[in-house]
Amino acid sequence: MSKESTYIPKSGFSKWFDQRLPLPRMLHDNINAFPTPRNLNYWYTFGGILTFCLVTQIVTGIVLAMHYTADAGLAFASVEHIMRNVNYGWLIRYIHAVGASMFFLAVYVHIFRGLYYGSYKAPREILWILGVVIYLLMVITAFMGYVLPWGQMSFWGATVITNLFSVIPVVGTTITEWLWGGFAVDNATLKRFFSLHYLMPFMIFGVVILHIWSLHVTGNNNPVGVSVKEKQDTVPFAPYYTVKDAFSLVCFLILFAWFIFFNPNILGHTDNYIMADPLVTPAHIVPEWYLLPFYAILRAIPSKLGGVLVMGAAIAILFILPWLDTSKVRSATFRPLYKQFYWIFVVNCIALGYLGSQNPEGLFLVASRICTAYYFIHFLLVLPILGLVEKPKPIPESITKAVLEKMEIRNMKEKSAEA
Amino acid sequence: MFKLSGYNFKFCILFQIIFVLFFSISAFAAGEQKRVQKHDWTFAGIFGHYDDAQLQRGFQVYREVCSSCHSMNYVYYRNLAEEGGPGFTVEEVKVIASEDMIIDGPDDYGEMFERPGKPSDTFVSPYANQNEARASNGGAYPPDFSVLAKARSTLRGFPWWFVDLFTGYQEQGVDYIYALLNGYSEPPDDFILQSGMHYNEYYPGNQIAMGQPLYEESVEYADGTAASVEQMAEDVSAFMMWAAEPKLEIRKQMGFKVAIFLFVLAGLLYYSKKKIWARIEH
Numbered sequence: 001m002s003k004e005s006t007y008i009p010k011s012g013f014s015k016w017f018d019q020r021l022p023l024p025r026m027l028h029d030n031i032n033a034f035p036t037p038r039n040l041n042y043w044y045t046f047g048g049i050l051t052f053c054l055v056t057q058i059v060t061g062i063v064l065a066m067h068y069t070a071d072a073g074l075a076f077a078s079v080e081h082i083m084r085n086v087n088y089g090w091l092i093r094y095i096h097a098v099g100a101s102m103f104f105l106a107v108y109v110h111i112f113r114g115l116y117y118g119s120y121k122a123p124r125e126i127l128w129i130l131g132v133v134i135y136l137l138m139v140i141t142a143f144m145g146y147v148l149p150w151g152q153m154s155f156w157g158a159t160v161i162t163n164l165f166s167v168i169p170v171v172g173t174t175i176t177e178w179l180w181g182g183f184a185v186d187n188a189t190l191k192r193f194f195s196l197h198y199l200m201p202f203m204i205f206g207v208v209i210l211h212i213w214s215l216h217v218t219g220n221n222n223p224v225g226v227s228v229k230e231k232q233d234t235v236p237f238a239p240y241y242t243v244k245d246a247f248s249l250v251c252f253l254i255l256f257a258w259f260i261f262f263n264p265n266i267l268g269h270t271d272n273y274i275m276a277d278p279l280v281t282p283a284h285i286v287p288e289w290y291l292l293p294f295y296a297i298l299r300a301i302p303s304k305l306g307g308v309l310v311m312g313a314a315i316a317i318l319f320i321l322p323w324l325d326t327s328k329v330r331s332a333t334f335r336p337l338y339k340q341f342y343w344i345f346v347v348n349c350i351a352l353g354y355l356g357s358q359n360p361e362g363l364f365l366v367a368s369r370i371c372t373a374y375y376f377i378h379f380l381l382v383l384p385i386l387g388l389v390e391k392p393k394p395i396p397e398s399i400t401k402a403v404l405e406k407m408e409i410r411n412m413k414e415k416s417a418e419a
Numbered sequence: 420m421f422k423l424s425g426y427n428f429k430f431c432i433l434f435q436i437i438f439v440l441f442f443s444i445s446a447f448a449a450g451e452q453k454r455v456q457k458h459d460w461t462f463a464g465i466f467g468h469y470d471d472a473q474l475q476r477g478f479q480v481y482r483e484v485c486s487s488c489h490s491m492n493y494v495y496y497r498n499l500a501e502e503g504g505p506g507f508t509v510e511e512v513k514v515i516a517s518e519d520m521i522i523d524g525p526d527d528y529g530e531m532f533e534r535p536g537k538p539s540d541t542f543v544s545p546y547a548n549q550n551e552a553r554a555s556n557g558g559a560y561p562p563d564f565s566v567l568a569k570a571r572s573t574l575r576g577f578p579w580w581f582v583d584l585f586t587g588y589q590e591q592g593v594d595y596i597y598a599l600l601n602g603y604s605e606p607p608d609d610f611i612l613q614s615g616m617h618y619n620e621y622y623p624g625n626q627i628a629m630g631q632p633l634y635e636e637s638v639e640y641a642d643g644t645a646a647s648v649e650q651m652a653e654d655v656s657a658f659m660m661w662a663a664e665p666k667l668e669i670r671k672q673m674g675f676k677v678a679i680f681l682f683v684l685a686g687l688l689y690y691s692k693k694k695i696w697a698r699i700e701h
Binding site (some may be wrong): 039077080081084088090091094098147239240243244246247250251254257258261262263264265266271272273274283342397403404407 | 462465492493495498537564566567569570571572583584587589591592623649656661665666670671673674675677678681684685688689691695696699700
């Protein structure tokens with residue numbers, strides 16, 4: 001959807017500037033005037049929220065790095081120094097720590113919105129794949145960030161995850177030791193994790209730019225999943241979606257603030273307030289909540305190598321999702337069967353998260369295996385077959401028709417309520 | 420199965436999952452470690468604030484009892500006079516600090532020397548290092564108290580861990596410490612206690628190296644409060660919570676201002692959004 005530019009430079013200076021670097025033109029066309037489907041609901045505001053989260057993490061992270069010391073002997077104390085002695089250090093650290101959880105909360109809403117409305121389907125495959133790349137980078141960044149306070153969970157989490165690489169045949173041990181920079185998780189590991197934790201958000205930022213670029217080429221998907229056909233299907237991004245995104249963002253910030261100011265430690269593990277001790281293993285080693293589903297998958301498989309492969313496949317399968325779903329209809333609104341399987345899948349993911357927090361024994365292990373199997377069944381069997389057997393509901397001709405129809409129904413309901 | 424409408428179906432599934440989780444947890448949670456009861460703390464909840472008098476009493480218990488084994492390496496004497504703390508005056512803190520001897524140095528001749536503490540010092544540690552601490556305590560290391568109230572927790576179980584997200588209950592650690600200090604008793608007849616260990620109904624495994632630290636009248640409170648075990652346990656737990664989270668009061672106060680700002684802003688944006696979107700049919 002390459003569009004003609006609507007930017008008109010007003011002053012002599014902006015004309016002069018536009019001929020040399022059309023940056024204001026680019027911003028105008030992509031932010032102010034960008035034609036956006038008129039029917040986007042609040043689930044579509046999470047892209048903006050995620051951008052905000054990324055910037056918040058980068059800004060607070062830069063300030064934290066001014067006071068943090070990446071050294072196995074000093075890291076834990078330097079975090080306490082930030083909490084106690086740095087001006088508003090407690091606030092900056094809590095924003096950063098809670099911010100990681102909020103970032104993942106938002107990204108999960110964003111991903112599941114994409115799954116519901118079929119946003120990964122043609123012509124948005126690249127857009128979706130870039131999103132999965134961002135998510136993968138987020139997972140790695142968050143994992144490395146969690147190691148930095150050098151608490152017990154930091155240390156043992158790092159030990160468990162880096163050890164996963166040792167299952168690679170022949171070169172596994174070599175790779176693991178190369179990652180550690182030694183023969184165990186230690187000072188060298190902490191220092192490189194810090195360095196990479198600082199680098200990766202900027203890589204994420206780069207991929208986010210590609211993600212938005214791709215979005216602006218294909219245009220937004222929308223809740224009815226019908227492509228934009230005429231001008232009246234869209235509204236300019238500003239002011240319609242700037243104000244809607246802003247309102248949604250502030251609502252999200254209320255939740256964010258609740259955790260920062262009134263419940264800052266509930267999303268973390270208490271053991272991380274104990275300094276790392278290689279000689280004492282915690283009773284239960286668990287990752288942060290947002291990685292629990294993958295942890296459940298890892299531990300559901302009886303072999304170590306198998307567990308690692310299946311866990312990797314759980315993310316890798318998202319890359320080929322656009323070609324697994326055989327249905328031409330995008331939105332679940334018009335797919336009665338998919339809608340039900342979608343919700344089963346959501347519950348299955350939540351169940352995996354819960355199982356990841358429990359010891360893999362007895363009923364929990366059985367449940368983990370069933371849920372893991374279903375996770376893959378959803379992608380490999382349900383989605384391909386559903387597209388072939390499902391009879392979609394009638395699809396509206398255009399976005400505008402869908403909007404007007406919805407309005408009519410609403411008006412009729414109001415009238416009957418009055419009568 | 421496909422005849423159910425989307426909504427009913429969702430709720431059916433959700434309800435079943437919650438039901439199964441709830442019962443599996445209740446079945447599995449029946450360990451030997453006793454459930455920690457929720458205690459009433461002044462600093463709990465969104466209006467929470469420390470009770471100065473309680474923190475001062477807690478500090479006295481720490482100093483006269485706990486500090487003979489437990490360090491508090493991240494806490495400075497000056498913190499005792501800071502806002503949101505026990506409310507000692509700067510003068511009082513100078514006196515408190517000067518009562519402890521600090522090893523400083525090296526001096527101009529390369530020698531270490533002892534001097535009275537200053538407000539800018541951290542609390543003096545009872546042991547020179549962890550090895551000495553272990554050697555003096557039968558191999559067990561008495562943990563540092565600085566963040567201990569945040570480093571301990573209690574098993575909450577479903578659905579409480581979820582409820583806690585929205586009630587702001589963050590006192591699991593301090594509840595545990597309070598329970599532990601009150602949890603010493605004679606072991607049951609069939610319980611095999613290892614030598615040098617003590618029975619505590621709240622400690623994981625019920626065997627703890629630390630002997631009962633608090634007895635009736637272990638301290639004589641400066642403010643005349645009767646020093647029962649419960650009273651001292653409560654006071655020192657509160658003091659440990661303050662040590663772990665010295666900015667709690669300022670955090671909660673700021674949270675209110677931020678919340679008011681955000682709610683007003685959300686309201687303004689909501690009406691702006693309504694007004695702008697009224698221009699088109701949607």
